[in-house]
Amino acid sequence: MISAKSLCYGIAKQTILWDVSAEFGTGRISVVLGPNGAGKSTLLGCLTGSIAPTSGSVEIRGRSVTDYPLIELAQLRAVLSQSHAVSFPFTAREIVLMGRNPYASAGNAREDEEIADEALHVMDAWALRDRLVPSLSGGEQQRVHIARVLAQIWARNDAYLLLDEPTSALDLKHQYQALDLIRGLCDTENLGVVIVMHDLTLARQFADRVYFLKDGSVAKEGESRDVINAATISDIYGISEEYAVLHAGG
Amino acid sequence: MKSVSVPRTILKVPALLLLAGLLAATGLIASATGAVPLSVWDVVTGNLTDQQMSILLSIRLPRVALAMVVGAALAVSGAAMQGLFRNPLADPGLIGISTSAALAVAVTIVLVGPIGGVLGLYSLSVAAFVGALFSCFVIFRLAKLSGRFSVTYMLLTGIAVNALCAAGIGYLTFLSTDEQIRTLTFWTLGSLGGALWPAVIVVGTIVFPAIFLLIRHARELNLLLLGENEAAYLGVDEERLKRRVIICAALAVGASISVSGIIGFIGLVVPHLIRLSLGPDHRLLMPACGLLGAVLLLVADTVARTVVAPAEMPVGILTSLIGGPFFLWLLVRQYAARNVL
Numbered sequence: 276m277i278s279a280k281s282l283c284y285g286i287a288k289q290t291i292l293w294d295v296s297a298e299f300g301t302g303r304i305s306v307v308l309g310p311n312g313a314g315k316s317t318l319l320g321c322l323t324g325s326i327a328p329t330s331g332s333v334e335i336r337g338r339s340v341t342d343y344p345l346i347e348l349a350q351l352r353a354v355l356s357q358s359h360a361v362s363f364p365f366t367a368r369e370i371v372l373m374g375r376n377p378y379a380s381a382g383n384a385r386e387d388e389e390i391a392d393e394a395l396h397v398m399d400a401w402a403l404r405d406r407l408v409p410s411l412s413g414g415e416q417q418r419v420h421i422a423r424v425l426a427q428i429w430a431r432n433d434a435y436l437l438l439d440e441p442t443s444a445l446d447l448k449h450q451y452q453a454l455d456l457i458r459g460l461c462d463t464e465n466l467g468v469v470i471v472m473h474d475l476t477l478a479r480q481f482a483d484r485v486y487f488l489k490d491g492s493v494a495k496e497g498e499s500r501d502v503i504n505a506a507t508i509s510d511i512y513g514i515s516e517e518y519a520v521l522h523a524g525g
Numbered sequence: 526m527k528s529v530s531v532p533r534t535i536l537k538v539p540a541l542l543l544l545a546g547l548l549a550a551t552g553l554i555a556s557a558t559g560a561v562p563l564s565v566w567d568v569v570t571g572n573l574t575d576q577q578m579s580i581l582l583s584i585r586l587p588r589v590a591l592a593m594v595v596g597a598a599l600a601v602s603g604a605a606m607q608g609l610f611r612n613p614l615a616d617p618g619l620i621g622i623s624t625s626a627a628l629a630v631a632v633t634i635v636l637v638g639p640i641g642g643v644l645g646l647y648s649l650s651v652a653a654f655v656g657a658l659f660s661c662f663v664i665f666r667l668a669k670l671s672g673r674f675s676v677t678y679m680l681l682t683g684i685a686v687n688a689l690c691a692a693g694i695g696y697l698t699f700l701s702t703d704e705q706i707r708t709l710t711f712w713t714l715g716s717l718g719g720a721l722w723p724a725v726i727v728v729g730t731i732v733f734p735a736i737f738l739l740i741r742h743a744r745e746l747n748l749l750l751l752g753e754n755e756a757a758y759l760g761v762d763e764e765r766l767k768r769r770v771i772i773c774a775a776l777a778v779g780a781s782i783s784v785s786g787i788i789g790f791i792g793l794v795v796p797h798l799i800r801l802s803l804g805p806d807h808r809l810l811m812p813a814c815g816l817l818g819a820v821l822l823l824v825a826d827t828v829a830r831t832v833v834a835p836a837e838m839p840v841g842i843l844t845s846l847i848g849g850p851f852f853l854w855l856l857v858r859q860y861a862a863r864n865v866l
Binding site for chain 1: 612761762800806
């Protein structure tokens with residue numbers, strides 16, 4: 276369980292997060308939705324420990340995220356940021372292998388390579404393994420980086436995966452492929468997944484629990500089918516019911 | 526789409542062995558070359574007269590050793606700084622190490638004046654070393670004030686430090702006599718002319734541990750290229766890593782500058798060459814840079830001390846003369862191929 280307890284965060288007198296409390300469990304996909312600037316990425320940053328909240332706390336398995344040694348935390352949860360521009364000419368396989376860094380001291384180089392290759396396979400990126408990452412398209416790069424975070428928590432039960440807009444550059448096929456895969460890992464390895472995204476259709480299909488963030492606070496939360504409806508969408512995003520219906524699904 | 530396939534892991538050991546062999550061969554040839562030519566074979570077998578032996582041991586070898594140490598220090602520090610700033614154009618000069626060393630030397634030459642005795646012999650070296658570390662200290666203090674040890678702040682602080690030091694040097698030049706200007710100018714052009722064993726030993730004891738520590742952080746530097754947060758997510762203490770890289774690079778470059786003056790482009794061009802041929806993995810890049818940096822500076826220094834014999838050309842002129850156009854060629858080539866760095 277990753278629990279956020281009354282998180283507040285502000286910079287230069289501007290409030291980004293205000294009193295956000297939520298519990299993200301294992302074995303399910305939690306999706307954070309909301310308009311631009313609602314504080315979604317900041318919330319994710321707090322959950323990862325990279326942003327220190329002004330007040331409130333984040334606990335993973337009952338222990339404050341700031342108390343974990345970085346390596347231990349890296350074996351417990353993997354994080355995919357929104358942008359990941361690698362300008363140096365690493366190959367896709369080298370990037371995915373970097374995901375195995377938390378286990379480097381174990382010295383199982385061969386096992387790490389096998390896991391990296393598996394991760395490339397499941398993300399349909401095996402054909403890209405020897406390509407230089409800066410020369411790949413945005414969607415291809417995104418698949419490689421998803422493979423990297425998967426390799427980081429490969430075969431670790433009860434781990435967490437925190438993803439900031441992981442499917443933003445993917446085509447439809449790869450969107451479904453990635454989310455199906457993550458859904459499967461939730462079930463087989465009891466993975467706890469938190470995804471920040473904009474795509475309401477995907478959220479409706481894959482989320483177990485949905486959090487709508489607006490102006491730094493949780494405006495609405497619940498089971499995805501209960502919460503994602505025309506009225507809520509219209510209210511949260513400030514669009515007319517007429518448009519909102521199109522995104523609310525059947 | 527074209528596929529770029531590079532079987533890099535296969536290259537690792539042979540590449541390093543090849544570079545080590547190249548370094549040994551260059552070292553031999555450089556030891557045999559000079560005002561009194563020796564035969565390479567005689568140098569290897571030790572079949573030399575007493576006079577030749579004394580030239581080899583007390584003039585040639587310390588100079589060859591110093592060129593290797595300084596070349597390795599500059600190239601490895603350059604590679605580390607480029608990794609740290611995630612920018613292939615970075616070099617230790619970027620955070621003001623060379624300029625502040627030059628300012629300290631200018632202060633010593635112009636304001637302190639000639640110093641007698643043993644202290645006088647090493648006064649410029651000590652000044653340069655202290656100056657180089659001072660810029661590092663300033664950057665740490667300011668980074669602490671800003672709360673976070675961000676590379677953007679370090680870069681901007683470096684620009685400010687560079688500008689201030691350049692102004693200081695300018696003012697001191699304005700105050701100085703012709704003789705002092707000449708000394709200062711020659712220092713900034715770089716030369717390994719003062720190579721004696723004590724200098725080699727002092728610089729070596731600073732440079733080798735620093736290079737060793739930098740290479741030990743190679744894996745973490747790779748991860749830093751994913752981004753500062755990403756490195757932390759993968760278990761890297763990025764603040765500690767950045768501090769260590771800056772300190773080690775400042776020590777290695779500071780020690781080198783203190784005996785050689787400012788030698789440009791080794792720190793920039795060598796990592797580029799290695800990255801083009803062996804890829805960006807710091808675990809291979811940094812040791813390879815150390816070897817190739819040593820080779821290139823040794824070749825440049827050997828040319829510098831023989832081409833206008835009996836006079837000596839400042840080696841910094843030579844490295845910049847070759848390095849500058851080469852660097853432009855690299856840039857043009859990359860633009861032309863619309864390639865990524």
